[in-house]
Amino acid sequence: MNSFIEKIENELLPHLAIESINPYDPVVIHHLPSPWKAVGTGNYAAVVIHPDYPDLVVKIYAPGRPGFAEEVAVYQQIGDHPAYSKCYHYGENYLMLKRMYGTTLFECFHQGIPIPLHVIKDVDKALSYAQQKGLTPHDIHGKNVVLHNGQGYVVDISDFYKEEPCSKWKDLKKAYYKLYYPFFYRHPFKIPYFVLNFIRKSYRLFKKMKAAFKN
Ligand SMILES: Nc1ncnc2c1ncn2[C@@H]1O[C@H](COP(=O)(O)OP(=O)(O)O)[C@@H](O)[C@H]1O
Ligand SMILES: [Mg+2]
Missing domain, CATH: 3.30.200 (Phosphorylase Kinase; domain 1)
Incomplete structure (x- = not known):
């Protein structure tokens, strides 16, 4: 060491x-x-x-x-x-x-690697554990979760000290259950980076607009 x-x-x-x-x-x-x-x-x-x-x-x-x-x-x-x-x-x-081994969900989308339901459940359990420890799960998105041997791991906990709630994981889960699991899980295809980055940027814009309309 x-x-x-x-x-x-x-x-x-x-x-x-x-x-x-x-x-x-x-x-x-x-x-x-x-x-x-x-x-x-x-x-x-x-x-x-x-x-x-x-x-x-x-x-x-x-x-x-x-x-x-x-x-x-x-x-x-x-x-x-x-x-x-x-x-x-x-x-x-x-x-x-x-070191956490595995492939980020973002890369899985890019490479067409199917993301099993287990990953979502593992992350849910890990986030509840963090809450029990007095932390607030924050910034859990496709680049901060990895898939390894069918299981899900969280690679980035740097924002868990922030107290305001964060909806990224809830939104990702919604997209997973509504769109990905029923339609794409069995027929995954490779999504080019420019499409993934477009989704990433549109999501941020959408969230900003939503917040602006709320205020
Ligand atoms: N412990 C780790 N083991 C292996 N790869 C990691 C680990 N931590 C981070 N990474 C990789 O590095 C990337 C960036 O790290 P991350 O902690 O998310 O940085 P940031 O806080 O800037 O978002 C992650 O998306 C992941 O691919
Ligand atoms: Mg990160």
Whole structure:
């Protein structure tokens, strides 16, 4: 573990260049020193692995993006649950986490991988567990849930400290039960990225308009 921390601090961080151009799109990795590899990017952070430590990931927050200290606190509060990762260590702007294997639901849509009902139930159970721990599930969407061997896992709990309710998981579930499961589950097809990103952006616009009409 200590040698991994040294690698992160001496070999990764001084050479890594990441940028969050806007908070609604994934962080851009301009430079990642070898042999580190990216395993994902969120709107606030980049997640990378080192081949000598395949069961660990490093999540680095992009400069200027908030929420790092809160994410550390959420990991301390949530404790142990099989559907969530664990934080083993953290530094100034990064967390060392247990690696979660699997494919994000967003990628499943893209690759035409069928998403079983079990995944939805697993995530529901994991979210109730988080609530029991005094947290509020937040920002659970297709890029924050992964499918692995037929089971669902939640990869991003960084916003669970926010107290206002979030409807993303409820909306995703509604789309799953009404549209996906009855029509597409048995005949999944590959959805191109531009269509997926169009859905992502339209959803955000739709939510904004709904909120504007409410006020
Ligand atoms: N513990 C993990 N193990 C493996 N991959 C992960 C892990 N955490 C995050 N990822 C990958 O990195 C992506 C971005 O991480 P995420 O925590 O969602 O960042 P953000 O808080 O910026 O949204 C995820 O969508 C997922 O693909
Ligand atoms: Mg995320």
